[in-house]
Amino acid sequence: MVDTLERYAPNENLRRDEAAWRAENITWHSAEVQLDLTNATQFSATSYTSVTTLNFSSACTETFIDFIHESVEEVLVNGTAIDLSAAVLDSRIYLDNLLTDAPNTVTVTGHALYSRSGEGLHRFVDPQDGETYLYTQFEPSEARRVFACFEQPDLKTSYRFTLTGPSGWHLASNQPIVDEVFHDNGTKTVTCSPTPPISSYITAVLAGPYHVERGEHIQELPDGEQLVIELAATCRASLAEHFDGPEILDLTSRGLNYFHELFDYPYPWGKYDSAFVPEYNLGAMENPGLVTFTERYVFTSHATEGQYEQRGNTLMHEMAHMWFGDLVTMKWWDDLWLKESFADYIGTLANDEATDFTTAWTTFAARRKAWAYVADQMPTTHPIVADIPDLLAADQNFDGITYAKGASVLKQLAAFVGADAFRDAARSYFRKHAYSNTSLEDFLQALETASGRDMRQWADAWLKTSGVPKLKVTYSTDDQGIITQAQLSQFGTDPVTGQPIVRPHVLSVGAYTLRDGQLVRTGSSQVELVTESVALDFLVGHKVPDLILPNDGDETYALIEFDPMSRTTLLENLSGLSDSLPRATCWASLWDAVRSATLDAQSYVEALLAHAHTVTDAGVFGVLTDQLVTSISKYVAPELRAELRSSAADVLTGWLTKFEPGSDQQTTTARTLTRLARAGVAGEVIEAFLGQQPNEYQVTVDEQLLWNSYIALAAAGKLDTEAETKMHEAAKQNPTSIALNAVRTALAARPIPEVKENAFDTVLMARDEKGELSNDALSATALGFAMGSSSLLAPFEPRFWAAILPVFETMSMEFSTRVIEGLYPGHQDLDGSIEQNQALAAASAWLEENAQAPTALKRILLEERDELERSLNAQAFSRTSR
Template identity: 80%
Template sequence: MDILERYAPNENLRRDEAALRAADITWHFAEVQLDLSNAVDPAATSYQSVTTLNFDTASGETFVDFIHESVQEVLVNGNPIDLDDAVLDARIYLSGLRTDAPNTVKITGKAIYSRSGEGLHRFVDPQDGETYLYTQFEPSEARRVFACFEQPDLKTSYRFTLTGPSAWHLASNQPIVDEVFHENGTKTVACSPTPKISSYITAVLAGPYHVVRDEHVQQLADGEELVIEMAATCRASLAEHFDGEEILELTSRGLAYFHELFDYPYPWGKYDSAFVPEYNLGAMENPGLVTFTERYVFTSHATEGQHEQRANTIMHEMAHMWFGDLVTMKWWDDLWLKESFADYIGTLANDAATDFTTAWTTFAARRKAWAYVADQMPTTHPIVADIPDLLAADQNFDGITYAKGASVLKQLAAFVGADAFRDAARSYFRTHAYGNTSLDDFLQALESASGRDMGQWADAWLKTSGVPKLRVDYAVDEAGLVTEATLVQFGTDPISGEPIRRPHVLSVGAYTLDEGALTRSAVQSVELTGESSPLDFLVGQPAPALVLPNDGDETYALIEFDPASRATLLANLSGLTDSLPRATCWASLWDAVRSATLVAQSYAGAILDHAHTVADAGVFGVLTDQLVSTISRYAAPELRAGLRDRAAAVLTGWLTRFEAGSDQQMTTARTLVKLARAGVAGEVVDAFLAEGENQYAVPVDEQLLWDSYVALAASGRLDEAAEQRMHAAAKANPTSVALNAVRTALAARPDAQVKEHAFDTVLMARDEDGALSNDALSAVALGFSMGSASLLAPFEQRYWAAIQPVFETMSMEFATRVIEGLYPMNQDLEGAIEQNTALADATAWLERHDGAPKALRRILIEERDALQRALNAQAFSRTSR
């Protein structure tokens, strides 16, 4: 068969193609030379990329991945080949290769500077005009920078050589071993070769970055000292805000913890942490050069919850140095083998190795909530997913792969024991170091360490879908004593239609109520293996005020409270002082709102009555965010004005109740300005925008200032004078935060012409100044979305006509931001749900476009599901007016 007939000439590598290539290729090494010296020239669209690959092939033919501006030369074993025959779209096809000796292929071409955050992203700092570059490759964007075999199970050693301006900081995965300065003001650095790694975790950093350095010294079991050079970097204009020493201290603590936990020395030499602009992710685990979003460089007041989240991300990425980098999944079906583990073990490390004592509480409130949302969508999937191609892989970085998987691993540790889980991980690393694995490999390690058969457990938890739910059924006699009590598991796998029957090891707590205080009076550990399990500890006791399954948040399950327990909670949540069960209760009540089994106004009332007593900054932030969503999305339209008025009054009172500048006060202020977008709390916004101190004693930092301008615009109060003040403030301090906030504010104004311009800007990803970056695009889309249902209704038909061309012509990142950003989500339920035009149009589009790309359909199915839930909740909200 001709090679051009075997492989599709496009970017979407299929799993079967990857398997064929992996079976055929043994990759020995790759040398990558990138000349970035023209990056400061805004007219330069591309840069020189030269890659030399050395490999064996059994078949004598293969293809190399390279998304390029141009290919100038391909040398195969020193001989040039015809580019017209070889280069087709994102692939370079090679034939006539040696089968009895290694082949050397040198590919010279031009790679494209990115503005989407995919490949090599270029950012020009609006404050000082400096240019910054960084790479982001997961799952398959290394081929945007250099030619390679872009799949995780083809690992090799990479040697990077980088050329750039002589004053720049140039870095890659391994330390620099040579540096040469040139007379033209540039320099070339050569990095030492990497150990064997996959292409998607290679990395490059280039620019005038501010650098903070330290070292970590680790005493190994054999007495040897391992010295790990550490660096933390950010843009120079952010240096005054950069707490690099704290970041390096956390990094050192994490390294000490993971060395003890995994009993396998850190294998990647140095440990750099780079905080970069316009980043699409929270962070990426490139070994030796971890990249983070610069949102973790706090230019405004950062709450304890924000610091905790940054620490958690640092630990998550560090866990990847072993889970993911040292041992890597063969294909993206087993993405969970790194992401679920990093999410679970990163939280474990944050709890054990740092000073943050509420890591698991925040996990329950934020990460699990993400998992529950994703697992109830029509697009849910097993933790071990079916990923036929790269487009599917790109969308599987979701709440199931991360947070559900992490929750299930937490349950697994309870199931087999923490020591067995640790021993399995240690064995797994020693057996598979620098290799690739699948689910069976880890299960084998678990069985050896625990002595338990893991097959049934894996089938129940990893190969099925849906959220299990738990409830306690009990009966009481005339004296009020419990006569029988049962823990019940229920739910349906949305894919198979079968009942959910998963094994759980968990605790069930009983609470008494005394003058508003909820106190745990008894607790029972339960191993639930089927549909139900008796709860003998409740029998013969007075009926508890609250029965709480999963009291210690050991397992992954939502709680359906009995009527008495729910009533107790809604009236007395402030009386539940233990942070972890409290977060579990809030999470299940929030799901009840989204599932239209608890009216939105009741949940909003509970937040307003009780959230001020929550001391955990992370959970308090989750609750205030949910307050805004509950009112704007899930409450019946006719109830929103009253709910907003009450919320504005209560939160304004909180401003003076909380200590000035405290986490709770700052979070409350930020929530108030979000509410103010709908026209309430105008006096508070005016106070924040006025010169001098305000009567609420709230420090107005960068975030609060710009959130206030956005609120002023969205509420229709950005008059000419206010707009001039806004532009003057941005000109005086032209940070990326300020400039994107101006974009959002201008698009948020409730005017038909404004919305028309914003819609066109997002759809084309361009404004009057040219092409937008990823963050600028999202900033305009955010402003557009701040409009009433009636104001945005005229754009719905244009939206449905445009989305498929957008998906087919833009990169995945841009297309996703456009399609999600313009989706007609703001809907006021008037008559029957079926009469909502946005919902009907979404359904009709999906029915007419059954053959549309699966990745596009997934985005739209998930958006439609979110809208359906909102409308269901609005309808249910009307039942208890």
């Protein structure tokens, strides 16, 4: 704990002990935020006026306020201007001589910077019509980039926003507008009603000529009263023709009905706006009353059912946050899982039960859990309840463990205590802790009261340990092949503690028999596995099934190590497994075996080519085609790739005409072919996509497929002068942000040393000849740079290692992460032994030589190195398995 206020710079990285000290001494009563955005359309303007008035009580005479600024013009403390040279130090404003016997009023007047990184107040100029759009993104600690505040989740207050901008703009914040004044100079000022107490990171501002569609949700409350919630859905004006606003409003209304019933606590935030914004760093953010979403959910090309389902899941995830996270908030980022895991689990539950989507849990098993399994096997894995000493650590904890593993564990918890007990615990949790902050202990108490079970052992086993448990069935048979004994075991080692993984599981085990090409479930049993093993008596006395599937209903968080017969059955007969959820579970465990170098990648590719086309779930089919490309490009031995890639291209080209024209499967197959074609295969298909339409494959070439095809042409070294001219003409005719970023990727993808040199420098500096890049433009260039052979990109590796520390120290977290991950030499061909790989050796050497580097930077590099090492191990296993 901090004893006295330490003054130092740089000081953006707020420490947990500093936040705890401030929370002990500060009670924040209210905040008035005034932002003047009238100069936003003048792109030469780098900043805007920000005036914040904070009213708070203090138990000591000194504290500090957070404000990342361009300038500070004045700070008034209880009406008196203070010496800025003594008070303003880096991103903090230090205050002395505060009142301890009465509230203090502090007004900070300054200029905050417009952002291009997606952090703070992001400014975007639409290339189609030249209009300017603004939105904010604050989690975990970027509100201080816009206004002065106490930037920590456990200092909640009521905010009132006053916004000034062009009179034709849509101006919005968390609460409804209560006053609007038009000025003679063509601007207007709107004042929003005060918010209930919330944390700074979920405040929000939206400004620009947004297209707005409105609706209304009317909820009948238990006491007979009606709760009326005004709804809005917004997007850029140039996207309005593609925007299915009524569908968004309908999903929102369905979700509100569902969550009111589930939580038995009325929606507390007045209105509900859903804003789809450009160049967004996240999928969405749960700002109460003004939820922001990536505009990738405004589909300008054919959207598969899987894409719509994912959007619906995101919408429900953010709505769950209105209670888990916004109404009740974690005290510090250690308990980030208290909101993200719950939202991931309950959001999927709502998508399954409150919408028309029927495969939400299947997609969760195939996509979200897969993310968790990857993260939990990294050297940077951590318990769900993590140790977060500062904001840099918090920024990187938005990972597959906090979200998807936590959600998987909560799904297991609901099976463990019962769905009713879980629901009742949530209800009492909201009623007891509304508008306050909590920790793990608070929710465990609610669970114990509702279920009558001691939750401490469960929490210790699941929330405070790391690593993926694995499940395996073993059995003995007699001379006739009849099972005489069978058991289900869990095994694995916690990579943090080195202790065996033993966790309580409630799950089902299925037995399947192959009949006429179909895998038919012929036996099933629910078991409670609380120690290392449990008997499977339902198998005894029967012949060995063709497939024994632990976690048959995907109830728990665990990977499966199949017995030899089951693995062979799956690889040869996966199309015979018709039930979508166990099928997704099987695919996920086989994929992990490829990544763990226990199943050769070529066998998995062959299974994909033989069976993936029978998967009708659009979301899972998309996952499998992604794995097909990744297997060939990263996990197959280099000498096997050309033949496998050619075979895959031939098979997928056949799928194009096999699938119904315009279907989700055909669309996904066409997009996958463009990714394979980056290496030079399927050239005739790409020519057809870019040629006279309609094409011979009856594939509709929409915006996404068009630009994927140009990128493939460029990466394959076939973007000649004529093709490049046509590409630029297409972008000029329809200059969307998608088109312009695709052109960046295509130009950087050309396999020419001088091109790679320019792309490398552009990404490294986050600038091109026109000036600073936006977040998306930077990533688009990096994506193209990475599309090259390891030999072509090898000369840049020494420069990469020399540059990463300065990049991390001089750029924001978002930009530095995009630069380092984008330029990391992660695609390597195994030549000789793994120990001889120069990129892997360089990564290890850098980490050893820079032991004092920021932990957040080392985490990025550790994860990139681990993924590279996995790919090399998989290539080695692929080679020996030929």
